[in-house]
Every structure is written in structure tokens, then in C-alpha cells.
Amino acid sequence: MPVLLERETAVKKLTYKQSGVDIAAATAFKGKIKGLVKKSQSREVLKGIGGFGCMFDFPQGYRNPILVSSSDGVGTKLKIAVLAGKHDTVGIDAVAMNVNDILCIGAQTLFFLDYIAYSKLKEGILLDVIKGLNDGCLQAGCALIGGETAQMPGMYREGDYDLAGFCVGVVEKDKIIDGSAIRPGDVVVGLESNGIHSNGYSLVRRVLSVTEQKRMSRELLRPTRIYVKPVLELLKKFSRSIHGISHITGGAFYDKIARILPDTAGVRIEKGSWPVPPIFKLIQNKGGIEFKEMHHTFNMGIGMVLLVEPASAQVILKELADLKLKSWIIGKVTTGNKLVEII
Secondary structure (H helix, E strand, C coil), X not given: CHHHHHHHHHCCCCCCCCCCCCHHHHHHHHHHHHHHHHHHCCCCECCCCCCCCCCECCCCCCCCEEEEEEEEECCCHHXXXXXXXXXXXXXXXXXXXXXXXXXXXXXXXXXXXXXXXXXXXXXXXXXXXXXXXXXXXXXXXXXXXXXXXXECCCCCCCCCEEEEEEEEEXXXXXXXXXXXXXXXXXXXXXXXXXXXXXXXXXXXXXHCXXXXXXXXXXXXCCCCCCCHHHHHHHHHHHCCCEEEEEECCCCHHHHHHHCCCCCCEEEEECCCCCCCCHHHHHHHHHHCCCHHHXXXXXXXXXXXXXXXXXXXXXXXXXXXXXXXXXXXXXXXXXXXXXXXXXX
């Protein structure tokens, strides 16, 4: 027995840090980002990050408010960020993918929470990611109120990470945009994208070599445009004229526009009615990708579409120009069973 006890006391005592999770470093990191994220926090945020829950006082002035939520991630665009060593804009993508979605219902985002998962990352990378998250929240006019930074040894290769988020917004019940007002004759207004945004990167990475991805990383890492402020400005003036809004992400024109159409309506998009950015042409030509596949995968230069009554189309285009956002009439609503065509 005494021999066994001696052997037991000789066994090295493992710690959580030795298994790959440094709690002290994580706590210190939270302290460093408190000042950064405070820039996006409004007076409705009752307590800063670091608690067991995030508290947000509901804004005053709503008559019949409806809460709207969304959850989404950045996807394999992160692989290019890792390859290029540039991490300060992918946070904007994470915010944009969520706030643009609930904007389609007419909602203003109130707050955003992030989720970052990794095995081992340099602290500077995490700070850059959170800087982008905060920048995105400032662009969207919402508060970055918390999130989760999960260190999970063995789940990811060293240097890789995943980034996703969750947002909550609000819209007056009688101002919800659900597509039910869309009717044949309405005009499709396309809003300019900022490049590829955050969809289709698995195909991009299949088409372009690693060397090409690195060389073209500045273009490939353009952050997703956040449409919240200009579109909400439009809705203040033209809420009755805007019958539907669609965020052109995965599934692109065919799936995302069809999603908001009534059963009796279709949409006909006119090919060549807007300038397609060179990056899409390069991907299409280099990959030998068919026209329909491109428009089913990528935004092709149109990041969001508005379906509006024809009488208001031109004044909406002018208003968007005044808001420094390029837009074009790219099609019209037809009769049909949710069919989207590009001709």
C-alpha cells in the first residue's frame, strides 16, 4: 500500500490550461474588449459584457412592437481571412448577414451577440474580429451587447476559427413587410452589393487556387454591405410603396426572391440591367460555370432587392442616390407561381 501511495503522489496533476483552455487569459481578454464594444452600446444596454446574461431595456415609442430575430454565420470566407492574415472585416460580415435579413421584414436591429469558436488563436486576431463586429454594429445602428468566445482544443486546426452571430430587432406590427402586398406590375429595384459578400465561398475556393485567393484577398474579403440605415430611411417615406424586400444571399435571385412572393406572383429579372462586377465574370470564366448556376450562387452585384409600386420607382432610385447607394430597376413582378426568371 505505501508503494502505491508514493506512486499516486508522484503523478503530475493536470490543469485545464494544460489541456488547451486558458481561463485566466479569456477573462483578461474580456476586460480588454469592454471599452471597444462600448462604442456601439446605446443607453438601453443596462450592463456591459461579462455577466451571465445581457440586458437591454426596450426602447420607448412603439405602439404594437413585434420582435424579430435572426442567426447566421460568415461561412468559409473565414478560410480566406486566415490565408491572408486579415481579420478586421469578417465581423462586419457576421453582423450584416443577420441585420440585413431582419431588415427584409422592416425591422430595426436592437442588439447583436457573437459566437467565436477556435482551438488556438493569437489574441490580436480575436481583437481584430471583435473590432469588425463593433464596426458592423455601428453601421447597423445596433448594440454589440455580448457573445461567447469558445476555446475548444481539437475541434479546429490552430489558426482556424468559426464566427457566427444572433440579432434581435423590432418592427411595428402594422408595418411588417411580408410580401403579401406584392402584385403584378410592381418594379424590382436592385441595390448595389460590395462584391461577393458572404455566400458562395466554397465555390470560389474551388475555382481559385490558394495563390490566387491570397493575391486577390483584398477583393475577396470586401465586407458585406449593411443596408439597414438607407433602407430604413426609405421606409420612413415610402413604406406603403415598398411591398417586399429580399436579401440576396445563398440561393441568390432564384431562391431568395421567390421566398417573399405570393403564390400568384412571379418575377422576371432583365439580364444586363445592372453592371456585373469583374470578380463574378472572372469566377464564371475560370470555373466554366453556367449562367443560372452563377445567379443561383452569387449576388452578381445586387445585394438586396426591393419590390415597389411602379409609380414610386423613380423617386426611390433618386432617394437611394441621395443616400449614396447605387441602384437600378432590374425587373418586374409578373403573374406566376413564385417563378423567378432571368431573361
